[in-house]
Amino acid sequence: MKAVQVKEKGGDFHVVEIDKPSPEENEVLIKVEACGICHSDAFVKNGAFPGIEYPRVPGHEVVGIVEEVGPRVNNWKKGQRVGVGWHGGHCFECEPCRRGDFISCENAKISGISYDGGYAEFMTAPQEAVASIPEDLSSAEAAPLLCAGITVFNALRNSGITAGDTVAVQGIGGLGHLAIQYAAKMGMRTVAISTSDSKKELAEELGAHHFINAKQKDAAKELQNMGGAKLILATAPNSEAITSVIGGLGIDGKLLMVAATGDPIEVSPMELLMGRKSVAGWPSGTAMDSEDTLKFSAMTGTKPKIEEYPLDKVSEAYDKMINNKARFRVVLKP
Secondary structure: OEEEEEOOOOOOEEEEEOOOOOOOOOEEEEEEEEEEEOHHHHHHHHOOOOOOOOOEOOOOOEEEEEEEEOOOOOOOOOOOEEEEOOEOOOOOOOHHHHOOOHHHOOOOOEEOOOEOOOOEOEEEEEHHHEEEOOOOOOHHHHHHHHHHHHHHHHHHHOOOOOOOOEEEEEOOOOOHHHHHHHHHHOOOEEEEEEOOHHHHHHHHHHOOOEEEEOOOOOHHHHHHHOOOEEEEEEOOOOHHHHHHHHHHEEEEEEEEEOOOOOOOOOOOHHHHHHHOOEEEEOOOOOHHHHHHHHHHHHHHOOOOOEEEEEHHHHHHHHHHHHOOOOOOEEEEEO
């Protein structure tokens, strides 16, 4: 089969012919129809994630058709359309798993990192990592929702907000353009924050009720003029930009970070104390969370804006995504 491998830390992508994998007893073999390219795929290319074994096939936003199942798989059948996201399996035995907190599994697997992912014509995945795909979403549309979509949807629905609350989305990119849609369709007063007026029309089209250009106005003050935000969802991985909006939180407001940046943010403990404000993060979610995300997306018409590339043009596609030139997600189609 055709696949894309990274053969060593810091190496280039190589389109190669390798053997089609066979599913283990608890695995599903998937014929890939679409695989999103995520910024986290840089972990594989750059060797920035501990324990990666090379060569490795990246890809954790995978949608395809079940081709074969292992003998201990009962939930999935040949011909079903399924997806695999970031959470690539869990052990069922560690303390978090025993408490049902599978996303925090101490031995968790990650698709495209712990095992070969979806930059290929076929891939295998543990049955617990597999999610069903609604008919109302195309494979290319569904793929980015298995990482970008679930990340913001799961964060929003677990943040404690209720309909009518003011929710600000910091950044209008691969995560932010989905977060705006979800927040608006959950009934929130949705505020989009960007650094360019070029995204104002798009933000309003996606459902934002207000738009703030953070280069022209103090976003924190603008949010306070609206009564303060119950939630600020940080989707753009820029620590300075995230720091600059913390002052926009209202009483009991929360800054929730889903943007993966290693740089620190600055926050005054006094500022948090006086308004019962908080700063937190949220990981993506499990296969069931993916199914909830996909069902909500299909029901409400929430879709990512995508650009499609054939597998042979993986380098071009990856460069466009990693350099933030895509509007807004890139999807490979074998």
